[in-house]
Amino acid sequence: MMDNEFRTDIEAIETIAAIPTILNVVCRVTGMGFAAVARVTESRWVCVAVNDEINFGLKPGGELKVQTTICREVRQCGDPIVIDHVADDALYRDHPTPAMYGFQSYISMPIFLKDGGFYGTLCAIDPRPARLKNPGVMGMFRLFAQLIAFHLDAGRRVVTAEANLLDARTAAEVREQFIAVLGHDLRNPLASIQAGTELLQKKPLDAKARSILAMMDKSVARMAALIDDVMDFARGRLGAGLTLTRSTAPLEPVLKQIIAELQAAHPDRTIEADIHLPDPIVGDPARIGQLLSNLLGNALTHGAEDKPVRVKATTNGRFELVVANAGAPIPAAAMERLFQPFSRGQVRPNQQGLGLGLYIASEIARAHGGTIDVQFSDGQTRFTFSMPLDGGASRRH
Amino acid sequence: MTVILTVEDEPLVGEYLGDVLRDAGYEVIAASNSDEAIAVLESRDDIGIIITDVNMPGSMDGLKLAVAVKGRWPPIKIIIATGKAKPDERQMPPDSRFLPKPYAPERVLEAVRQFH
Numbered sequence: 326m327m328d329n330e331f332r333t334d335i336e337a338i339e340t341i342a343a344i345p346t347i348l349n350v351v352c353r354v355t356g357m358g359f360a361a362v363a364r365v366t367e368s369r370w371v372c373v374a375v376n377d378e379i380n381f382g383l384k385p386g387g388e389l390k391v392q393t394t395i396c397r398e399v400r401q402c403g404d405p406i407v408i409d410h411v412a413d414d415a416l417y418r419d420h421p422t423p424a425m426y427g428f429q430s431y432i433s434m435p436i437f438l439k440d441g442g443f444y445g446t447l448c449a450i451d452p453r454p455a456r457l458k459n460p461g462v463m464g465m466f467r468l469f470a471q472l473i474a475f476h477l478d479a480g481r482r483v484v485t486a487e488a489n490l491l492d493a494r495t496a497a498e499v500r501e502q503f504i505a506v507l508g509h510d511l512r513n514p515l516a517s518i519q520a521g522t523e524l525l526q527k528k529p530l531d532a533k534a535r536s537i538l539a540m541m542d543k544s545v546a547r548m549a550a551l552i553d554d555v556m557d558f559a560r561g562r563l564g565a566g567l568t569l570t571r572s573t574a575p576l577e578p579v580l581k582q583i584i585a586e587l588q589a590a591h592p593d594r595t596i597e598a599d600i601h602l603p604d605p606i607v608g609d610p611a612r613i614g615q616l617l618s619n620l621l622g623n624a625l626t627h628g629a630e631d632k633p634v635r636v637k638a639t640t641n642g643r644f645e646l647v648v649a650n651a652g653a654p655i656p657a658a659a660m661e662r663l664f665q666p667f668s669r670g671q672v673r674p675n676q677q678g679l680g681l682g683l684y685i686a687s688e689i690a691r692a693h694g695g696t697i698d699v700q701f702s703d704g705q706t707r708f709t710f711s712m713p714l715d716g717g718a719s720r721r722h
Numbered sequence: 723m724t725v726i727l728t729v730e731d732e733p734l735v736g737e738y739l740g741d742v743l744r745d746a747g748y749e750v751i752a753a754s755n756s757d758e759a760i761a762v763l764e765s766r767d768d769i770g771i772i773i774t775d776v777n778m779p780g781s782m783d784g785l786k787l788a789v790a791v792k793g794r795w796p797p798i799k800i801i802i803a804t805g806k807a808k809p810d811e812r813q814m815p816p817d818s819r820f821l822p823k824p825y826a827p828e829r830v831l832e833a834v835r836q837f838h
Contacts, residue, residue: 505806509777509805509806512805512824513732513805514732516732516735516805516823516824517732517733517734517735518734519824520732520734520735520737520738520739520824520825521734521738523738523741524734524737524738524741527741
C-alpha cells in the first residue's frame with residue numbers, strides 16, 4: 326500500500342538517470358548483492374530505487390517496518406552506520422536486524438537535502454562480509470548520497486518553479502476577469518445616472534437645475550474616463566498589455582469627435598484644431614482618439630484658462646499629433662515622472678485624476694511604435710505624438 | 723407604427739431608451755427582465771421589435787430570451803444590446819442585430835429602422 330507521498334518520491338527518483346548506475350557501481354565496488362535508495366521517515370521505510378542481485382525481494386515501493394531497520398538509527402543520529410562483518414562486530418553481533426534479514430555486511434549513508442532535511446539513505450547489504458570501513462568505499466557512498474540529494478533538490482526546484490508559473494498564470498487570468506467584471510459593474514450605475522440626467526434635460530427646468538445637470542454630466546464623464554483609465558492600466562500592467570485593432574479607417578473624424586466632446590465638456594475654453602492628413606495611416610483609431618483625449622484633457626486641466634489649446638495633426642512621412650497649451654512650464658521635478666503611472670501635477674481642486682492619462686497615452690504611443698515628447702517654448706507646453714505611418718505594424722512579432 | 727418591447731433591468735436606462743424611441747414616434751412597452759418580457763408577449767400580439775439587454779438577473783439572460791422569442795414568435799425582430807464585446811454570432815438567433823451600450827439615440831434608431 327503506497328500513498329501519494331511515496332509515489333511522488335519514487336517518480337522523482339525515477340527521473341534521475343544516474344540512480345541505476347550508482348546502485349550498480351555500489352554493488353560492483355563493494356561486492357555486495359543488494360543496494361537501494363530508501364525514503365526513511367519517522368514512521369516509514371520505503372524502497373524508492375533498488376539493485377537486487379541476491380533476490381532479497383524488495384522492489385521500488387516495497388516497504389520494511391521502520392522499527393526493524395538500522396536506517397532508522399541512521400536517521401536518528403545523522404551519521405552513516407557501517408558493518409563489515411556482523412559476526413565480528415561487537416555492537417551489532419546481537420542486534421536483531423541482521424539476523425532477521427540474514428546479512429553479514431551492511432552500510433547505510435544518510436541522504437540530506439539542501440535545506441538540511443533528512444531524506445533517507447543509500448544502503449547496501451549482503452549475506453557475506455564485505456570490506457566497507459575504508460576511506461574509498463565511505464567516500465564513494467558519501468559522494469553518491471550528495472549526488473542523489475543534489476538531483477532531488479534540482480527536481481524539486483523545477484517542480485516548484487513550474488507550479489509558481491502556473492499560479493502566476495492563473496492569478497493573471499483571475500485578475501483580468503476581475504477587472505472586466507469590475508469595469509462592467511462600475512459602468513452600469515454610471516450609465517444609469519447618465520440616462521437620468523438625459524431624461525431630466527428634456528423637462529422644463531430653471532437655470533439653476535440646468536447648471537446642476539451640466540455639472541452632474543461632467544462628473545459622469547470624468548468617472549467614465551477614470552474607469553476606462555483604470556481598466557487600461559490594469560490590462561497594460563497586469564495583463565497582456567494594450568491590444569491594438571489596427572485599421573486604415575480615416576483618423577480625422579475620430580480626432581474631430583474627441584475635440585468636439587472635450588469642447589462640449591469645457592464650453593468656456595477655446596480649442597483650435599488644425600487637422601490635415603493627406604497620407605493613409607495604419608493604426609487603432611479608437612486608441613489614437615483616446616491618446617488625443619488624454620493629451621487634450623491634460624492641456625485643458627493644466628493650461629492657462631484664458632488662452633486657447635491648440636491641436637495639430639499632420640502627415641509628413643510620419644503621423645504627428647501636437648497638443649499645445651499656454652501657461653507655466655511643467656516643473657522639472659514633475660517632468661521626470663510625467664509618463665509614470667499615478668504621477669499627478671498640482672491642479673485646481675476637483676480636477677484631480679488618477680495620474681494615469683499620460684501614462685496610458687505613452688503606452689498607446691509605444692504600441693504604435695511611436696513616442697510622445699514634451700517641449701516648452703514661447704510660453705507654450707507642447708506634447709508631440711509621433712509614429713510611423715504604418716502604426717508600428719512592420720515591427721509586430 | 724411599430725410597437726417595441728424593451729427589456730432592461732436598470733430602470734433609468736430603460737426609461738431613457740423608451741424616451742428615445744417614443745420621441746421618434748414608436749409605441750414602447752417596457753419590461754425589466756425576461757419573465758416580464760415573455761408575459762408581455764403572451765398578452766399581446768402587436769409587438770414588432772424587441773430590444774433586450776444581455777446581462778440581466780432572472781431566469782434568462784438576454785441571449786436566452788432572444789433564442790426563446792425567436793422560437794415562439796418567429797416574426798418578431800430582435801435587437802441585442804450589451805456594453806461588453808459583441809456576442810458570438812452563434813449565440814445570437816438568425817436575423818437578430820447587435821446594439822452597443824450605452825444607448826446612443828442615433829444608434830438605437832438606426833438599429834430599429836433597419837427592420838422596417
